[in-house]
Amino acid sequence: MGLYRRGNIWWMRFSYNGKQIRRPTVTEKKLAEKIYCKVMTKIAEGKWFEVNQHEDNTFEEMMDKYLLEYSPKKAPKTYMRDKSLVAHLNRYFGHYKLNKIAPKDIYAYKIERIKECAAPKTVNNELILMGHAFNLAIKEWEWVNDNPVSKVSKEKVSNQIERWLTFEEEKRLLETSPYWLQEIILFCLNTGLRRGELIDLVWDRVDLERKTFTILEQKNKCKDTLPLNEKAIEILMARNKIRSIKNDFVFYNNNGNKIGPDNLDRSFRLAVKKAGIEKFRFHDLRHTFATRLIQNGVDVYAVQRLGRWKSISMVMRYAHHYAESLRSGVEILDKVQNNFSTNLAQSHKKGITAIAVIP
Template structure:
């Protein structure tokens, strides 16, 4: 292991596992080059030097190209499009850098800059893609050892919506919707299913005899069973009687998968005609949950119907269920009725007795 100079810059050379390695120290100062060489010796002894070399041999673009081919391709179409949209900004900031050069400092600066033009949720999606890509590069490809996103905080997101349809608004929305859109709206209002789950629903996942359907792949990657009420059973029986050869319940005119963007475009037009302000298709899901909570349905049941993995996601609807909460305190009277009854009948005797004791 030693140093040699090339074009005034000091290089280090050494043999490792039978192969000669030459790397620039990046300095014309011999004393600094010797110090760098000393650090390299320590890293070689600890087995960390070639991890660093590997991270320098692959650029951010290399990592993202491989991620798109191997990991993003397994995601739902909407998630793949989101990854590609995120990379539009990420590549311009980090694309030519090698992985060792993508530091927490640079990522924090990127976050601050993007915050000026993008919403916190958008920034988090981009940073989340970087974090997951580095995790894959560490665990599966062994391209690097450290994930710089471990030391970068995500943005605080306050995007909880509390928008749902009143009965009058529902009537106006349906009145301004085409028949095929009416069916989808009614289906969303009575199942709480997401747009993608509805559009990907196939007849084989429906059991009209048992009045249930199975969401084969939800947002969290798990199956869930959704019961059907009478309104939906009638709707599906009507559609089944006119069913063509296609496998999708809500199909295009060609009996193929319905385009989500066309649905969104038609829904927005209907909402505008119905004079519904700030109302999105996903708010039909909020309406489903809100109506259940207002009717006193237990929040655990709401969680299961929505397919939330944790109760925290469902807690946003808790303030809509005062009668359900009232039931929680009224049960105390049924469990311990005698003490309260004695207190009222004896004019506070129980309290006086306790006080004298």
């Protein structure tokens, strides 16, 4: 078989009309073999042309190449999400030839997914992934000449998240949580850590003397050293007294090992249910962190830095006010009105006195 490896890519080599042809395929040998056999069949049938050798590439082949060569470069969780999104896309487009996919087909897919009760954000993520794969197929693989996804509008998504934990709900949640979960809940409420960041936190990144901690691998691709408040320090001091001898994780399970995200979610949902709190996710602890800061007058830029969001606009998704937090704003009008009335009364009184002393 005319396949050979160059770097991470399997190349195919064959003769066509007396000319030696070399073409890159993919990084996975079995898929490269399928592509090679397909080309050999088309040559035998007289249906292969050098200029249009990719005209019969299917959507599924494009997504296989994407998952093999590009998606693994992403974070592990993002890679797993990509595989899930591709499964939905392949179910509809898998058999389509790339050059036969039109904007109307993508629009029809979007409508079908909405009928299946897929969330608008999920549908958009699928289209974004599909569009990215098409861009690679155009610019780097030279499989197609056009990206039909770019001509289809995305679904409108409401980023407004109205859920945060009240202090009364916090009290109930802590009462229904085991002690190990209480520490995690309080630590997240006081640091704004994401679930993965909380699970991955190790003592090497904590400086109790300086009252700081460092986040290395995170969503915004940055390294940040952040301050800890007294409540967070109190929790860390207690955890420091019972550090695991098996590993360096700050928070760990009963066996002294790293906490599994599914186990943490399961325990958290059970505590939320027992507390009678509706529609509250673990990530909403981070939401509560940002909301409480802004409701108490912390500068939005400071909240952005503390929560490590990429932009101010992202912070504003989490910056919701309730009526009492806005009261001081409207009370300014009372103050302005009272000052005006007082000044007017004083001016009027002076005017009357002046008239009274005129001879």
